Amino acid sequence: xxxxxxxxxxxxxxxxxxxxxxxxxxxxxxxxxxxxxxxxxxxxxxxxxxxxxxxxxxxxxxxxxxxxxxxxxxxxxxxxxxxxxxxxxxxxxxxxxxxxxxxxxxxxxxxxxxxxxxxxxxxxxxxxxxxxxxxxxxxxxxxxxxxxxxxxxxxxxxxxxxxxxxxxxxxxxxxxxxxxxxxxxxxxxxxxxxxxxxxxxxxxxxxxxxxxxxxxxxxxxxxxxxxxxxxxxxxxxxxxxxxxxxxxxxxxxxxxxxxxxxxxxxxxxxxxxxxxxxxxxxxxxxxxxxxxxxxxxxxxxxxxxxxxxxxxxxxxxxxxxxxxxxxxxxxxxxxxxxxxxxxxxxxxxxxxxxxxxxxxxxxxxxxxxxxxxxxxxxxxxxxxxxxxxxxxxxxxxxxxxxxxxxxxxxxxxxxxxxxxxxxxxxxxxxxxxxxxxxxxxxxxxxxxxxxxxxxxxxxxxxxxxxxxxxxxxxxxxxxxxxxxxxxxxxxxxxxxxxxxxxxxxxxxxxxxxxxxxxxxxxxxxxxxxxxxxxxxxxxxxxxxxxxxxxxxxxxxxxxxxxxxxxxxxxxxxxxxxxxxxxxxxxxxxxxxxxxxxxxxxxxxxxxxxxxxxxxxxxxxxxxxxxxxxxxxxxxxxxxxxxxxxxxx
RNA sequence: GCCGGUGUAGCUCAGCUGGUAGAGCACGUCAUUCGUAAUGAUGGGGUCGGGGGUUCGAGUCCCUUCACCGGCACCA
Numbered sequence: 001x002x003x004x005x006x007x008x009x010x011x012x013x014x015x016x017x018x019x020x021x022x023x024x025x026x027x028x029x030x031x032x033x034x035x036x037x038x039x040x041x042x043x044x045x046x047x048x049x050x051x052x053x054x055x056x057x058x059x060x061x062x063x064x065x066x067x068x069x070x071x072x073x074x075x076x077x078x079x080x081x082x083x084x085x086x087x088x089x090x091x092x093x094x095x096x097x098x099x100x101x102x103x104x105x106x107x108x109x110x111x112x113x114x115x116x117x118x119x120x121x122x123x124x125x126x127x128x129x130x131x132x133x134x135x136x137x138x139x140x141x142x143x144x145x146x147x148x149x150x151x152x153x154x155x156x157x158x159x160x161x162x163x164x165x166x167x168x169x170x171x172x173x174x175x176x177x178x179x180x181x182x183x184x185x186x187x188x189x190x191x192x193x194x195x196x197x198x199x200x201x202x203x204x205x206x207x208x209x210x211x212x213x214x215x216x217x218x219x220x221x222x223x224x225x226x227x228x229x230x231x232x233x234x235x236x237x238x239x240x241x242x243x244x245x246x247x248x249x250x251x252x253x254x255x256x257x258x259x260x261x262x263x264x265x266x267x268x269x270x271x272x273x274x275x276x277x278x279x280x281x282x283x284x285x286x287x288x289x290x291x292x293x294x295x296x297x298x299x300x301x302x303x304x305x306x307x308x309x310x311x312x313x314x315x316x317x318x319x320x321x322x323x324x325x326x327x328x329x330x331x332x333x334x335x336x337x338x339x340x341x342x343x344x345x346x347x348x349x350x351x352x353x354x355x356x357x358x359x360x361x362x363x364x365x366x367x368x369x370x371x372x373x374x375x376x377x378x379x380x381x382x383x384x385x386x387x388x389x390x391x392x393x394x395x396x397x398x399x400x401x402x403x404x405x406x407x408x409x410x411x412x413x414x415x416x417x418x419x420x421x422x423x424x425x426x427x428x429x430x431x432x433x434x435x436x437x438x439x440x441x442x443x444x445x446x447x448x449x450x451x452x453x454x455x456x457x458x459x460x461x462x463x464x465x466x467x468x469x470x471x472x473x474x475x476x477x478x479x480x481x482x483x484x485x486x487x488x489x490x491x492x493x494x495x496x497x498x499x500x501x502x503x504x505x506x507x508x509x510x511x512x513x514x515x516x517x518x519x520x521x522x523x524x525x526x527x528x529x530x531x532x533x534x535x536x537x538x539x540x541x542x543x544x545x546x547x548x549x550x551x552x553x554x555x556x557x558x559x560x561x562x563x564x565x566x567x568x569x570x571x572x573x574x575x576x577x578x579x580x581x582x583x584x585x586x587x588x589x590x591x592x593x594x595x596x597x598x599x600x601x602x603x604x605x606x607x608x609x610x611x612x613x614x615x616x617x618x619x620x621x622x623x624x625x626x627x628x629x630x631x632x633x634x635x636x637x638x639x640x641x642x643x644x645x646x647x648x
Numbered sequence: 649g650c651c652g653g654u655g656u657a658g659c660u661c662a663g664c665u666g667g668u669a670g671a672g673c674a675c676g677u678c679a680u681u682c683g684u685a686a687u688g689a690u691g692g693g694g695u696c697g698g699g700g701g702u703u704c705g706a707g708u709c710c711c712u713u714c715a716c717c718g719g720c721a722c723c724a
C-alpha cells in the first residue's frame with residue numbers, strides 16, 4: 001500500500017499508509033491524545049478525525065485547547081444535537097440547516113406548531129441527555145441519487161433541495177450522531193460526550209425565510225450560544241447584560257433625552273436634553289462644513305410627484321415614500337406629493353437655477369436634510385432606524401476629473417470629524433459596479449479607479465465589495481466600531497452619473513459647450529438620530545463633556561448655601577457651561593445618586609465650607625473621589641472642557 | 649412586510665384556574681438642613697394599548713387592530 005508523509009507542527013514527519021485518518025494518526029501518537037482529539041487541521045483545512053488523508057500533508061491534531069477549532073465543532077455539533085433533540089420530542093418536525101454563528105449556532109425547522117419559549121427548556125434537557133449518552137459520530141460519503149432518495153423517503157423535502165444544491169464534484173457527506181442522521185459538510189467531534197453540557201444556552205425562537213427568500217416558506221429558527229466552558233458562557237451572558245445597559249432606548253428615557261409614541265411610529269420626540277445633544281452636534285457639523293468649503297441650503301419637505309418621477313424615485317422607491325394627496329378645490333384631480341425621502345433631487349433644483357460654468361465646480365451643497373421614509377414596520381429600532389430623520393447630507397457637483405480629488409478631500413474631512421467625535425478608527429468598504437447599471441464601462445472604470453486611488457492615498461486599503469455598488473455609480477461606505485465591538489455603517493460617498501442626466505443638470509465648459517456634471521452623494525454621520533443613538537451606546541450614556549446635555553449640577557448641602565449655588569450656576573452659565581442648580585431639600589447623598597443615574601458628568605457640592613472659602617467640591621461621574629477647588633478655577637476648567645473639539 | 653413574543657400608574661413589575669386592580673421608585677404635601685449613589689411620614693394617581701365578542705360578571709377567555717421587543721426580509 002502506498003505511503004504518505006505527514007508533517008507535524010513541530011516540523012517532524014512520519015509516514016503513514018495512504019488514506020490514514022487523523023484518528024489513526026492521533027492513536028499512533030498516544031492513547032491520551034486520541035481520546036482528547038476533536039479534529040485535525042490538514043494543510044490548513046479543518047479536517048474530521050474520520051476523513052482519510054490521501055497525500056503528503058501537514059497535520060495538527062486539535063483538542064479543546066485549540067480555541068477556533070473547538071468552538072466551531074462545539075457549536076456545529078450542538079446544532080445537530082439540538083435538531084436531534086427537537087425531532088425526538090416532535091417527530092413531525094422537518095430539518096433544514098444549522099450553521100455556526102458568531103457566538104453559537106442556529107437550526108431552522110419546519111413545523112406546523114410554533115415553538116414557544118417554554119419549549120426551549122425541554123429541548124435543552126433533551127440535548128443534555130444526548131450529550132450524556134456519549135453517542136459516537138460517524139460519517140459516510142454517499143452519491144447524490146442515494147442521498148436524494150433517502151431524504152425523499154424520510155419526508156425531508158428541504159434536505160432533498162440541499163442535496164440538489166451541492167455542487168457537482170463536491171462530496172455529499174452524511175453524518176450520524178448516534179442513530180440520528182443529517183446531511184453535513186462536517187467536520188464533527190468524535191462523540192457527543194465531547195460537548196460541554198454546561199456551556200451552552202438556547203437563546204430564542206424566531207422566524208427565518210428558507211434561503212433568506214421572502215417567497216419561500218418561513219421556518220422557525222431556534223438559536224443558541226455555546227462556549228468551551230461555563231465561565232466563558234457566563235462572561236458572554238454578562239456581556240449581553242452590559243450591552244442591555246447601554247441600550248439607547250433605555251438610556252434615552254433615563255437621561256430624559258427623547259421619547260417615541262404610537263401616534264408617530266419611527267419618529268422621535270426630542271426632549272430638551274436630547275435636543276441639546278442634537279443641536280450641539282449639528283452646530284459642530286455646521287462649522288465643519290463651512291471649514292470644508294460647503295455651502296448650506298434648505299429644501300422643501302413636500303414635493304410634487306413630477307419631480308420624483310423625473311428623478312426615478314417614483315418608480316424605484318415609491319413604496320418607501322410617504323405620499324400626500326391634496327384635494328384642491330378647482331383642480332381636475334388630486335395633487336399627489338411625497339415627503340422627500342432624500343435630498344438629492346431638490347439639490348439639483350438649486351443647482352439648475354441659473355447657468356453654471358466649469359468655474360463654479362466643484363460646488364459642494366450641504367443640507368441638514370429632514371427626510372421621511374416609510375420603512376417596513378419590522379425594521380424600526382429605537383432612534384437607530386426611523387421613518388423621520390435628518391441627514392448630514394451634501395452633494396458635490398463636479399467634473400469627472402474632479403472625482404478623485406473630491407473623494408480624497410472628503411475622506412480627510414470625515415476622518416477629522418470621526419476623530420473629534422471619538423472614533424479615530426474606521427473601516428472603508430468599496431462597492432463596485434453591479435450587474436445592472438447605468439453609464440458606460442469606460443465611465444465606471446474611471447470612477448472606480450478614482451475612488452480607489454483616493455482611498456489609498458489616504459493610507460486606507462478598502463475592503464472591496466464586488467458588485468454591490470449602486471446602479472448609478474460606485475460607492476465607499478465608512479463603518480465605525482463601538483466600545484463593545486459592534487459595527488455601524490455611518491458615512492457614505494457615492495458617485496452618481498445618472499441623476500444629473502435625469503434632472504438635466506449641466507455646466508458650460510471651458511470649450512463653451514454644455515456638459516453634465518457628476519454628483520457625489522456623501523454623508524458623515526448618516527443621520528443625526530442614528531448617530532446620537534450610536535454615541536449614547538458607545539459611551540453608555542456618559543457622553544463627552546462637550547456633548548453632555550446636562551454638564552454640571554450645583555447641589556446645595558444646606559439651604560444656607562442657596563445663594564452661593566445660584567452664584568456658581570450663573571458664573572458657569574456665563575462661561576458657556578450648561579449648569580443647573582439643585583437646591584431641593586434633600587440630602588447630598590440623594591442628589592449625588594440621582595444625578596449620577598442621570599449621567600451628569602460633574603456634580604459641584606456646596607455647603608458651609610464652600611460658601612466661606614468660595615470653593616466647590618467637585619465630583620466627577622463614576623469617581624468616588626472628590627476634590628475641593630476654587631470657584632474661578634473650576635469655572636475656567638469646565639469652560640475649557642465644554643469647548644467643542646474643533647474650537648479648542 | 650413575515651414568524652414568534654409582549655402591552656396593567658410617569659418607570660420597573662405583581663395580579664393563581666374569570667368575581668370588579670396592587671407594590672417599589674417617581675410625583676404632591678409636611679417634618680427634617682443633612683458632607684458625596686435612595687431621610688421619614690403622608691397624599692394623589694390606572695376606562696389594565698384600541699375596538700368587538702363570549703359571560704350574570706373580562707386585566708384574565710376568543711376575534712380583530714395598533715404599537716413595541718427578538719429574529720428574518722428590507723436599508724434603490
